[in-house]
Amino acid sequence: MKPTSAAFSDNARRALHDATLQQALAKAGVGFVEKRRAALSDLPEFAALREAGREIKDHTLANLDHYLLRFEQQVQASGGEVHWVDTPAEACAAVLDICTRAGAKRVAKGKSMVGEEIAINDALEAAGLDVVETDLGEYIIQIAHEPPSHIIAPAVHKTRQQIADLFENLHHQPDLTRPLETVPQIVDEARQILRDTFLSADVGITGANFLIAETGSTVIVTNEGNGDLSATLPRVHIVLASIEKVVPTLEDASVLLRLLARSATGQEITSYTTFFTGPRRGEDVDGPEQFHVILVDNGRSRMLGGAYHEMLRCIRCGACLNHCPVYSAVGGHAYGWVYPGPMGAVLTPLMVGLDEGRPLPNASTLCGRCEEVCPMSIPLPQLLREHRRQEFERKLAPPRSRWALAVWAFSAQRPRLYRWASRLGSLLLNKSSRGRGRFRSLPFAEGWTAARDLPAPQGDTFMAQWQRRKPHD
Amino acid sequence: MTDRRTVILARISQALGHAAAADAPAVLQRVNDHARGPQPQWAEAPRERFLAKLAKVAGTHAELASEAEIVGAVADYLAAQTLPQRLCVAPHPLLADVVWPQGWQVAHRRAQGDDRIGLAVAFCGIAETGSLMLLSGPDSPTSLNFLPDDFICLLPEDRIVPRMEDAWALLRAERGSLPRATNIITGPSRTADVEQTIQLGAHGPRRLHVLLKGGRHA
Structure with a gap:
């Protein structure tokens, strides 16, 4: 089958708006999770x-x-x-x-x-x-x-x-x-x-x-x-x-x-x-x-002895799919090939190429539930991160996100610059929230604010507060 | 495809940093040791455990004092399920001396597509999961375990072992090696492919009925 993993974002959006699919997914998810939990407790x-x-x-x-x-x-x-x-x-x-x-x-x-x-x-x-x-x-x-x-x-x-x-x-x-x-x-x-x-x-x-x-x-x-x-x-x-x-x-x-x-x-x-x-x-x-x-x-x-070696322990039980918040929301077809969910997000780029499978390792919050339920203790989030690292190294990510990551990496390696920038950012956001403590809408963050408010920073960074409050000896 | 075999094995050996060998010492030791993993524990006797687990997977059973009660137990089952008196029976020594009532159609052969009821003998029972183990052979055609709507299986009580590992030990001791098909059967056929609703009788038997025979195993 011809993979459509590269179109994950479009696939996922369609899946989220497919009422019949959402109905089927809602029925399935809870059942698998509950049955596994009961079996383990026995x-x-x-x-x-x-x-x-x-x-x-x-x-x-x-x-x-x-x-x-x-x-x-x-x-x-x-x-x-x-x-x-x-x-x-x-x-x-x-x-x-x-x-x-x-x-x-x-x-x-x-x-x-x-x-x-x-x-x-x-x-x-x-x-x-x-x-x-x-x-x-x-x-x-x-x-x-x-x-x-x-x-x-x-x-x-x-x-x-x-x-x-x-x-x-x-x-x-x-x-x-x-x-x-x-x-x-x-x-x-x-x-x-x-x-x-x-x-x-x-x-x-x-x-x-x-x-x-x-x-x-x-x-x-x-x-x-x-x-x-x-x-x-x-x-x-x-x-x-x-x-x-x-x-x-x-x-x-x-x-x-x-x-x-x-x-x-x-x-x-x-x-x-x-x-x-x-x-x-x-x-x-x-x-x-x-x-x-x-x-x-x-x-x-080729996976043997390399960065993805541990994936070879997989026994294809599907527990990582059943417990994945992303899989549960969009279903398997959005992943665009044979293997969906966390195990699929690791395997697909290895089997059809990272160019095609690139979005899959990124479609994860790395919440770690998959690793927790994996009977073979496969560190799935770590393997997803490894794909992201490869993606960055091979310059496969879109220029905008690579550029943003590069800027972040530059400042993260310079603590004084990082602190100065985060203080400035939090101050600006605090002022522009005008004391309401949250944003109902924010330019460049519509993806977030369309569905919920974004809490505004309180105007001071943790580091600044620590400097002020730490016990002086 | 011999060259592919060489290529794949070479790639594996290179990744692992050793030369491939079917008789590598680590492998021979592991294969011959038959070391067991952690063994689940429970309190009940094997027989009680077996019956409780069998019931949990929707299997039914009848208790027999001896071989002499096989006909009666099968007749009861057929009557309870309102089934025709037409059986396909495994050519097994334990069933060879059974005298079936006049008027019953009893065939001793492999199963065919229109066989409604199959009767076979289990090699052993596994208490942990309420499972039956059947070994393919001239006295136990595999088709009988899967084609009929109703699968009736004779299990001598002293053939219930605690766990799957005990079944392997018994198999090695009595048969030496595995037959073509070793079936571990736990309840009737089922599917949850339509809306995760469990439905019995997908492709294999709709019902599984165990005849648990007491006394000594002949």
């Missing part, structure tokens, strides 16, 4: 698990090449194949090649964020394949021709009415009059329609939440069961996974699974947690004949 060991989870990821990343090789060895030992790919184009080519060799016509797809990252659906459809998303949320946005707006709840921006209308237009022949109003009716409609996809697909594509080096297994967590049907019924199972998903053992995955479900949906565990190890065995009566793992790099090996 598990006194959560903090210890969080520590352990971080250690597991740090250890694995420090030995990433070893574990990837071990994983590959084990996949091959269980009869599967591993394909290493560097770029989205290579990833799509590898998947297409497998589909072509299998003579596939129809592909059942389970939810995969790496799949979104490499735009696999576009590539397969361009080659004439029939690709059907089977996760309900993904199916909804596929038929709406939209990208996901949340990494675990892709259709969170859609209201029930919008979904019912989409289904009505697509599924219903004039003589079919199944009712489509309530949530059960909508879910049932999708169940009926997608059943045929599972049964007739030649290839099933799923993502992976974890890869297990010990056993060569790929893990998916789902609630609907669509990932399992996609991986069980078609002749070929293709797993899309990025290289940082690998963990050493089943025990390590068990630690991360406890963190993942609680942080994402507030569940103790999702309905289905499945470990796939190779294709159908000799005596098996079902399961795919081929098992392929596409190991996608797409910039990750």
Whole structure:
């Protein structure tokens, strides 16, 4: 998908004025936050698990090449194949090649964020394949021709009415009059329609939440069961996974699974947690004949050991989105690419380039809630600041803000000048507020004063007051 | 794509400052140790914990004294849900000797698209989360766990282990390695993709019913 992250300001403004979107966002936000809070309060060991989870990821990343090789060895030992790919184009080519060799016509797809990252659906459809998303949320946005707006709840921006209308237009022949109003009716409609996809697909594509080096297994967590049907019924199972998903053992995955479900949906565990190890065995009566793992790099090996290394610990739970005041206000589409919210504001500039993703790290107050709720303790605000630093260094910011920053930096490094200027500023603002203590409007600050008053300085700086009041010895 | 493999591995190794090896000592030790992370604690016995957590995720259960009660328990369930007496049953040794009533249609095979009711046997239960672990194989087709509307699963009571890590230990001891599919199933299928409202029966089973069998595991 072509990113529109550079237009974040326009995207955000449109989102704020979209009444339907605001209605959907208001419904979603509180639910996620409250469910996570309740799940954490039920598990006194959560903090210890969080520590352990971080250690597991740090250890694995420090030995990433070893574990990837071990994983590959084990996949091959269980009869599967591993394909290493560097770029989205290579990833799509590898998947297409497998589909072509299998003579596939129809592909059942389970939810995969790496799949979104490499735009696999576009590539397969361009080659004439029939690709059907089977996760309900993904199916909804596929038929709406939209990208996901949340990494675990892709259709969170859609209201029930919008979904019912989409289904009505697509599924219903004039003589079919199944009712489509309530949530059960909508879910049932999708169940009926997608059943045929599972049964007739030649290839099933799923993502992976974890890869297990010990056993060569790929893990998916789902609630609907669509990932399992996609991986069980078609002749070929293709797993899309990025290289940082690998963990050493089943025990390590068990630690991360406890963190993942609680942080994402507030569940103790999702309905289905499945470990796939190779294709159908000799005596098996079902399961795919081929098992392929596409190991996608797409910039990750370049993050290793660098300023954004810690981002590689991310397990894609979505807690940082749910707790972000910016995401909650504008939704996921405003971010203009695959990954929204704080984790998206770190990843997008790394994956589509800082030139395109430049506004995202700036669309944050660095309030720190994301870091606080991150089960992997990723210092997201620090990584956002690192992007801003890069932006300044590479002269990507607009001249006006670079100039303003340069002036500020100049004076901040000269304490006497800084004190003199701030005293002057506060004095001027105090005088011009004419004793009211606040401004109802102020030139160059309409952005602030349009919605609220700006408190006026009291006429004296802290430093001046300190000089006057400090105890003299 | 062999060259890509070399390129990516070289980049990683360079960033980490060592040469890639599948048998690096740190890796071998970690992979063989199976060290456990912090283990959640609770007061109840595994059986009580399992049933409480199962109920919390909308799973139901019936208690059986022995294999002899399987037919009765299934019949009760079908009657309660007003379901047809038409079952797809896993070809599992624990179900092999069950004599189904005359007039019932019972197939022992993998599941098909129009199977309404599936019956299988769990490898073990996990008390921490009220989960069932099923291992794919000739005696446990994975399609049975996901295609039918109603999934009935036999679980011998002495097969309930406290935590997921205990299930891995049991799996290693009894099977040595993982089957094609290891399913940890916790309640029926669900979705919250329409307005964050939880709805059961998205694509997998609409209902999950556990037959908890007492006595010794055959």
